[in-house]
Amino acid sequence: MQQKGRLLGAGGQGALTGWAAGIIYGGWWVFLGGDFSHSLIRLAILRLAFCSLAGAVLGAALSILFDLSLGFLRQKSLRLFAIGAALLASLHLLVVLLAAFPLRESFFPWHQFSPLPLTLTVFSVEVLLAGWLLTGKVLEGLREPKVNRSRWNWLWVTGWCLALFSLLMIAVIPRLPLAAGATGRPIILLSLDTMRGDRLGALGYPKPLTPHLDALARQGVLFEQATSTAPWTLPSHASIFTSLLPFDHGSTRETRPLRPSLSMLAERLRNAGYRTAAFTGGAYVSSGFGFGQGFEIYEEHDEGREKGAGRIAASALSWVRSVRDQPYFVFVHTYEIHFPYTHAEFVDKRFLDQGMKPLNVEQLGSIHAGKLAVAPDERQFESELYDGDVARADLVMGRMLDQLQQEGILDRAILVVLSDHGDDLWDHDDYWSPGHGHSLYQELLHVPLIVRAPGLAMAGGRIRTPVSLLDVLPTLLALEGIPGESEDQGRSLVASLSQGIEPDPVPMNAEATEYGPERFARREGRLKAILTPKPDELRGGIDRHARPLEVFDLQSDPHEKHDLSASLPPEASVLVEDLWKRVEKVWQRGSQGGPSGPIPKELEEQLRSLGYVR
Numbered sequence: 001m002q003q004k005g006r007l008l009g010a011g012g013q014g015a016l017t018g019w020a021a022g023i024i025y026g027g028w029w030v031f032l033g034g035d036f037s038h039s040l041i042r043l044a045i046l047r048l049a050f051c052s053l054a055g056a057v058l059g060a061a062l063s064i065l066f067d068l069s070l071g072f073l074r075q076k077s078l079r080l081f082a083i084g085a086a087l088l089a090s091l092h093l094l095v096v097l098l099a100a101f102p103l104r105e106s107f108f109p110w111h112q113f114s115p116l117p118l119t120l121t122v123f124s125v126e127v128l129l130a131g132w133l134l135t136g137k138v139l140e141g142l143r144e145p146k147v148n149r150s151r152w153n154w155l156w157v158t159g160w161c162l163a164l165f166s167l168l169m170i171a172v173i174p175r176l177p178l179a180a181g182a183t184g185r186p187i188i189l190l191s192l193d194t195m196r197g198d199r200l201g202a203l204g205y206p207k208p209l210t211p212h213l214d215a216l217a218r219q220g221v222l223f224e225q226a227t228s229t230a231p232w233t234l235p236s237h238a239s240i241f242t243s244l245l246p247f248d249h250g251s252t253r254e255t256r257p258l259r260p261s262l263s264m265l266a267e268r269l270r271n272a273g274y275r276t277a278a279f280t281g282g283a284y285v286s287s288g289f290g291f292g293q294g295f296e297i298y299e300e301h302d303e304g305r306e307k308g309a310g311r312i313a314a315s316a317l318s319w320v321r322s323v324r325d326q327p328y329f330v331f332v333h334t335y336e337i338h339f340p341y342t343h344a345e346f347v348d349k350r351f352l353d354q355g356m357k358p359l360n361v362e363q364l365g366s367i368h369a370g371k372l373a374v375a376p377d378e379r380q381f382e383s384e385l386y387d388g389d390v391a392r393a394d395l396v397m398g399r400m401l402d403q404l405q406q407e408g409i410l411d412r413a414i415l416v417v418l419s420d421h422g423d424d425l426w427d428h429d430d431y432w433s434p435g436h437g438h439s440l441y442q443e444l445l446h447v448p449l450i451v452r453a454p455g456l457a458m459a460g461g462r463i464r465t466p467v468s469l470l471d472v473l474p475t476l477l478a479l480e481g482i483p484g485e486s487e488d489q490g491r492s493l494v495a496s497l498s499q500g501i502e503p504d505p506v507p508m509n510a511e512a513t514e515y516g517p518e519r520f521a522r523r524e525g526r527l528k529a530i531l532t533p534k535p536d537e538l539r540g541g542i543d544r545h546a547r548p549l550e551v552f553d554l555q556s557d558p559h560e561k562h563d564l565s566a567s568l569p570p571e572a573s574v575l576v577e578d579l580w581k582r583v584e585k586v587w588q589r590g591s592q593g594g595p596s597g598p599i600p601k602e603l604e605e606q607l608r609s610l611g612y613v614r
Contacts, residue, residue, distance in 0.1 A: 337386070478492040
């Protein structure tokens with residue numbers, strides 16, 4: 001009994017120390033995330049409770065371990081006790097050094113967004129608390145066993161009580177009623193990475209690639225001219241989740257993750273009382289880039305190793321079934337359509353008879369370096385493989401949605417199906433095809449956008465006015481009865497969904513290329529301008545020629561083959577002037593992203609398999 005009481009006391013002392021360390025660490029997270037400034041009160045409490053409970057459990061375990069090991073050595077001899085204490089102190093120092101240098105990203109993932117004095121203060125307090133715990137156990141071991149330790153009782157009781165309080169918060173907060181006004185309607189957001197808008201059957205593509213998506217378009221509202229904000233995955237998805245343009249959310253490079261201070265869609269929904277989960281293909285939507293903010297579960301898959309999106313669909317289906325009667329938001333994402341293209345169902349038989357093989361990552365690198373030319377037949381072959389990948393994504397994700405419909409889940413949900421960008425299939429750039437991230441032409445910016453929500457979105461609606469992926473977040477929040485924020489740059493499309501009303505025409509902006517110089521695009525009405533303010537800039541070591549200004553009439557020239565910049569139409573001058581003002585604003589403010597840092601090795605390998613890293 002005395003032994004159990006001693007261990008209970010030791011655990012309580014450790015729980016108190018760990019709880020304090022966790023509160024400080026969690027407070028750092030909440031401060032950097034701007035939770036209170038964004039009125040994310042529930043989320044802030046959850047984060048504080050999670051960190052403090054984790055700290056209390058770790059502190060209790062360490063304190064008991066210290067107590068048992070040092071107590072055993074003290075019974076053997078003072079010399080062994082001293083050796084054990086020295087080893088534990090050395091281990092503590094080693095962990096401190098690892099946390100400060102090679103494992104800094106793991107221990108302190110938000111350090112790059114934090115002022116250095118604040119980071120050093122948090123780090124120092126964590127180190128001191130851990131050191132204080134160890135020092136206290138060493139000093140206790142030096143005392144005679146008969147020493148009365150009753151004065152420590154209030155400490156260990158407090159430690160266990162605080163740990164229980166944090167556990168109570170974690171249990172209670174998610175069970176509170178939804179935020180005032182919230183409808184609680186489930187949300188399913190499906191992102192088919194790299195799908196061109198012109199491959200959708202509902203938009204006129206002659207091949208039967210997308211029967212499931214076409215059916216959804218008939219059951220919901222199809223936005224015929226949905227526009228992405230960026231031509232590659234990271235900044236485009238960041239815009240979807242923040243309703244901010246790329247140079248405003250700051251994630252314009254692969255080394256610039258999303259800032260924790262941004263108010264993400266999942267954070268707002270979780271704060272309102274929704275369950276949140278994501279099942280993704282990782283890579284540029286990895287939690288390492290900040291996309292995990294607000295999600296209870298953020299599950300990443302390697303579709304190359306898993307041979308497709310089947311496991312993503314299965315995991316998402318399983319989770320949705322588990323929370324079917326609760327308000328929830330699930331994000332499902334797949335790279336099924338992304339290079340390398342592998343499905344030959346829509347390939348002309350003559351190409352297969354000739355023994356043509358799909359391009360691999362090494363060959364793609366040679367094409368982009370200008371060392372390998374692709375013949376016209378090979379281009380057609382790759383384009384038809386791309387079609388096969390589109391069909392495969394439609395099949396796999398369509399089956400998941402069919403199952404949800406059969407189980408009565410889908411008809412209660414708001415379903416949004418979209419893509420983040422398209423792919424250049426020798427539309428404009430012979431050296432960067434197949435691929436994306438290098439330009440702002442329509443083959444990369446025009447994407448599918450379908451919203452199905454029985455009772456909220458009319459069946460068979462078609463909206464012809466251009467809309468932006470910036471509008472997804474405000475629209476979903478409006479449908480859920482959750483207020484938006486003044487910083488949101490998109491607009492609600494609820495009237496278009498419920499009544500088929502064409503939204504007011506507004507400029508469509510896109511920016512932030514991955515390869516070559518940065519470009520800015522703006523579309524107003526039928527005219528579109530692309531501005532490359534530093535056309536000779538070597539960005540990422542990529543040397544690609546770019547014209548400083550291009551202007552197109554998308555009504556008469558939808559494929560952007562005839563540049564009008566040499567003789568600007570009168571109405572284009574205001575468009576170009578407004579676009580230049582955007583460039584000046586970005587330059588004046590500077591990038592808002594965090595400092596550049598190395599890409600983790602495992603993530604780099606996944607990006608390489610998708611044809612990104614050279």
